[in-house]
Amino acid sequence: MEDYTIKISPEALPEYCESKGTDVSYEYIQQVTFGSINNVSGANGGYGDFTAQSTTVAAGSAVSIGITPIFTGTVYNEGFSVWIDFNQDGVFDYNEQVFTQISSSAVSGTVNIPLTAKNGITRMRVSMQYEQAATACQTFTYGEVEDYTINIVGGSAAKPAQSAVNPIGENQEEKLVAAQIQLYPNPTSGRFTLQFPASSKLRTQSPEDIATFVRVSDMNGRIVKIHKVKAAVVSFDLSTLGKGLYQVQITRNGQSIIKQVVIR
Secondary structure (H helix, E strand, C coil), X not given: CCCCCCCCCCCCCCCCCCCEEEECCCEEEEEEEECXXXXXXXXXXXXXXXXXXXXXXXXXXXXXXXXXXXXXXXXXXXXXXXXECCXXXXXXXXXXXXXXXXXXXXXXXXXXXXXXXXXXXXEEEXXXXXXXXXXXXXXXXXXXXXXXXXXXXXXXXXXXXXXXXXXXXXXXXXXXXXXXCEEECCCECCEEEEECCCCXXXXXXXXXXXXXXXXXXXXXXXXEEEEECCCCEEEEECCCCXXXXXXXXXXXCCEEEEEEEEEC
C-alpha cells in the first residue's frame, strides 16, 4: 500500500494590462476602503500590487468605496476611477468601470455589484491621475494605481459561453488609435462631430461587450451622454450643458481612448 499527496491548484487568474503613474512626487493614493479592505498604503512608486488584500461581496449588493489622496505640497484636482472585472475575463470593459469622480480631496461612493457577476476571485483596480480620470490600461505621469482582489458570491456560476462565430473579424487586435479619430470643431458652442477612419470596424451589429461606445462626462466625472456608435461619423449636441471642459471616452473591446472637448 502506498500513499500519495495530490495538490489541486486553483484556476489561474488572468493576466491584466499594466497601468501606473510614473511620478508620485506631488500626489499619490493614501488610503482605499472597500468592504473589509481598509488599506493605508502611502507612495508605491506609481503602482501598488495589493492583490493579497481581499474582500467578499455579494452579487446584487451595494458596497461603499472611499479613496483618499495625499499631496506633498500644492493640492490638485485628481481623476479617480475604479474597475472590477465582473466576468473574470482579464479585461476591464467599459461597463466594468464602477466609479469615477474628479476631486481635490477624498472621494466616496457606492459600487453596485451586478447579479450577473461571476462567482469567485477577480480583480479590482483603483486609479488616481492628475486632473483627469485615466483609462484602465493607461500609463500616465502624475498619480498612482492600486490593484486588489475581490471575491464575488451569489452571482453567476459560470462564464457566458463564447460564440462560435468571430464577431470581430479577422483582425482581433485592431487598435483604437486616437490620432485616427477626429473630433471637430473644438472648441465648440455645443455641437461637435466624431469621425472614425473609413477602415474602422465599428461592429454595429456586435454584442455589447465588443461594440464601440462613446461616453461624454464633465470634469466632475458625471456622465452626460452615452452613445453606441453605428456610423463612421457621429454628431453630438451638448448645447444645453454648461461651458467648460468635457471628456469624450471612446471604448471598444476593452480598449479606451480619451479626447477632450471645450464648450464655450
